[in-house]
Amino acid sequence: MPHDKKPNKITVICTANICRSPLGERLLAQALEKEKGALRQFQVVSAGVAAAPGNSASNFSVDVLKGEGIDLSDHRSQPLTQQLVDESLFIFGMTQSHLDIVDAIFNTREGQVRLFREFVGPGKNPELPDPFGGNLILYKQTLDAVKEAIPSLVEHIQKHA
Numbered sequence: 001m002p003h004d005k006k007p008n009k010i011t012v013i014c015t016a017n018i019c020r021s022p023l024g025e026r027l028l029a030q031a032l033e034k035e036k037g038a039l040r041q042f043q044v045v046s047a048g049v050a051a052a053p054g055n056s057a058s059n060f061s062v063d064v065l066k067g068e069g070i071d072l073s074d075h076r077s078q079p080l081t082q083q084l085v086d087e088s089l090f091i092f093g094m095t096q097s098h099l100d101i102v103d104a105i106f107n108t109r110e111g112q113v114r115l116f117r118e119f120v121g122p123g124k125n126p127e128l129p130d131p132f133g134g135n136l137i138l139y140k141q142t143l144d145a146v147k148e149a150i151p152s153l154v155e156h157i158q159k160h161a
Contacts, residue, residue: 017048017077047080060139119152
């Protein structure tokens, strides 16, 4: 990739890329599509720091997104790679441990790797725990936590796009 070309991807990461990051990916993509100008050029993808390639999203993730009018049935998990890091303007992780792993394994740019809920505001938990193995109610709470973060993420991307 030539260095004069600005990265046009935004990558949302979690552990296995089957619960949280697919939710974040689809909701952020939907939000950016509604924006004007430069924000629409971004391709939002998701990956996992410990993901096996090709797994479907968890059933509950598919179910809760269906309620938002978004079809997640075509999702396939992928591991995070250096190429994906290089192509991403931002990488948004769900927990500090995700950010630590990315920083330890990959070459990143300053300010590139942030928490998905980092900009939500004071008094809010910036981390989003893994709902894997939990019930539908837990997944709905996870969805709400993802949705709550979207406006602040859009604003952050807008400032730096």
